[in-house]
Amino acid sequence: MKRRLLLGSAPFIAVALALGAGAVFILAIGESPLELYGIMARECFGRGYGIGQTLFKATPLILTGLAVAIGFRTGVFNIGAEGQMVLGGFAAAMAGLLPLPGPLRLAAALLAAALAGGAWGALPGLLKARFGAHEVINTMMLNFVAYALVAWMGHSVFEHATVRTATLPESAWLPRLGAFFPALHGSPANLSLLLALLAALGLHLLLFRTRLGYELRVVGSNPAAGEYGGIAPGRAQALALAISGAAAGLAGIAFVLGYKHYFELGFSAGAGFLGIAVALVGRNHPFGVVVAALFFGALSYGGLVVNQRVPKELVDALQGLVILFAIATQQVMERLARRLA
Amino acid sequence: MMELLLFVAAALRISVPYTLAAVGASFSERSGVINIGLEGTMLNGALAYTLGAWFTGDPWMGVASAVAAGLATAALHALVTIGFRADQITAGLGINLLSAGLTKFVLTEVFHSSSNSPRVEGLPEWPAFGAAGIPALGPVLGTPLVLMTAGVVVAGGWLAFRSTFGLRLTAIGERPEAAAALGLSVARHRTLGVLISGALAGLAGAWLASEQHSFTDSMTGGRGYIALAAMIVGRWSPAGAAAACLLFGAAEALQISLQGSGFPGELLQMLPYLVTMLALVGLIGRATPPRAVGVPYDPERLG
DSSP: HHHHHHHHHHHHHHHHHHHHHHHHHHHHHHHHHHHHHHHHHHHHHSSSSHHHHHHHHHHHHHHHHHHHHHHHHTTTOOOOOHHHHHHHHHHHHHHHTTTOHHHHHHHHHHHHHHHHHHHHHHHHHHHHHOOOOOHHHHHHHHHHHHHHHHHHHHHHHSTTTBBBBOOOOGGOOOBBGTTTTGTTTOOOBBEEEEHHHHHHHHHHHHHHSHHHHHHHHHHOOOOHHHHTOOOHHHHHHHHHHHHHEEEEETTHHHHTTTTTTSBBBBTTHHHHHHHHHHHHHTTTHHHHHHHHHHHHHHHHHHHHHHHTSSOOOHHHHHHHHHHHHHHHHHHHHHHHHHHHH | HHHHOOOHHHHHHHHHHHHHHHHHHHHHHHTTOOOOOOOHHHHHHHHHHHHHHHHHHEEEHHHHHHHHHHHHHHHHHHHHIIOOOOHHHHHHHHHHHHHHHHHHHHHHHHHHHHHHHOOOOOOOOOOOTTTTTOHHHHHTTTTTHHHHHHHHHHHHHHHHHSSSHHHHHHHHOOOOHHHTTTTTTTTHHHHHHHHHHHHHHHHHHHHHHHHTTBBBBBTTTTTTHHHHHHHHHHHHHHHHHHHHHHHHHHHHHHHHHHHTTTTTTHHHHHHHHHHHHHHHHHHTTTOOOOTTTTTTOOTSSSO
16 A cells, blocks of 8 residues: 555656756746646636646647557556557548538548557567567657658648648548536647547556457566466567557547647657656556647647646656656656565 | 758758757767656757847857757756756756746747747858759758768767776766766766767757758747657667667658658658657667666765
């Protein structure tokens, strides 16, 4: 019990330390950290529009966070969520532009996003299982390949002199949440949030209530024991990376199907990489990931709000700091727990 | 003939940052610490070079700042992975994200642009060597950092395989508990390994900024990861890493020389990344990392 409490508190301490370090940077450029953090908190949670923005920013982060988390659980590190998200978003737009009847269009777009991301995730998984090639380098390389691939394919589909596709027909759109909750009116929050929450629930059930999930977790915590018990670690990890890629691929739909209704180069804005911080702070638990994604979503939107006074790039730096603080405090807590045991 | 020489010159130039970072990484890894933070370390080095050269007007001050920035970044990596014994790959990624954000933050604060710095002085050529009269290759061989890189490879090979320090480093990367039993400090040696890696990655960043005469955001473009892959392809030895980097440099030079040939530019851009993946895949069963690489050393938990 004490152990769970100690380990559970680690992410909160890490976030507090990172915000403290951020305060030092804010002080260094002659601004007041308390005032700025206050403005950010008020804007992100204090009124409907801001809450909607936070939810919108959090939506892709839930999915990329889940993507990284399932990898961690299975002992593989997917740092390719960014590329998987970009390809998924592009595929969703392409499928959404197909001449299909009404509801099929939306279904095809969702399926295309998951399949494109899943394939891009499965590739390094297969390379690892078959050739032992390290997935960290390969998933990163595939990010760059994905950027270039989409830019190349875009030549024939982007609108003249832009880097965006045509606007999708309305039957491929996911409705805004403002249509159901008037308080969120005007904000880009949309129904993809529900899909992200369902994905979190689905991953929870998969990991903790199914045989496959058990096998994945065994491979993650003790591959030798798994192999002895008849689980092929390579296959399990490739499968985990495919599922991971599918989740990351779906992360693109919040923007493509729910907000702008087109694909645009650069739309992902690093949400794939941020998924790593989200997974760590969420302690690789699907529900923890949701909470962490809300925090980072607020931080992203809050950074935009105060951009006039503090460069929003500070928020990017804070993501990295959260990661470093999170893994360091976790070690400290582990040791403390062992000493108390 | 001239074209071939120009190609070789381009390949040499391009392979400089890869080689510096990869040779450095071999020391970190030989001691047992994965440094995937090379990417961010290079980026910090590039920004530090630009700031140093901008404020003093002296490119060599830029180089010194870049090495200092590389050392500082490596010290952070060492603190988290050796001091706190946290996961090395995650720590390296944290450093990369931190550096990507921090460099843009500093860029915005100092130069009021989040994407690029003004033009700064690049490193001068050393005419004594360049005047050797070799066509095409002359200017490259007269470039100080190219010569330094060659020196780093030779010295690195000696340090890794011939010096007491290098042999101790190898022992610690293979069996830290045995090395500790002989009275060697695992933490101190690993920290030195990581610091060597940081200094050289910072220098690699200085080269990038000096070549481009400016800093642009994310200008390292994955070179840190490619350097790490080159080090693996070169099987954890400085000379092997350098050879792999030359190969990668040649692939990139080929890509540049193919530009404008009608082949789609975006597909050419993929080349260095695809070559890296192919090189890793081609290593089936032949790459054996140091036995303890990636495992934090915790004297309380042996076994």
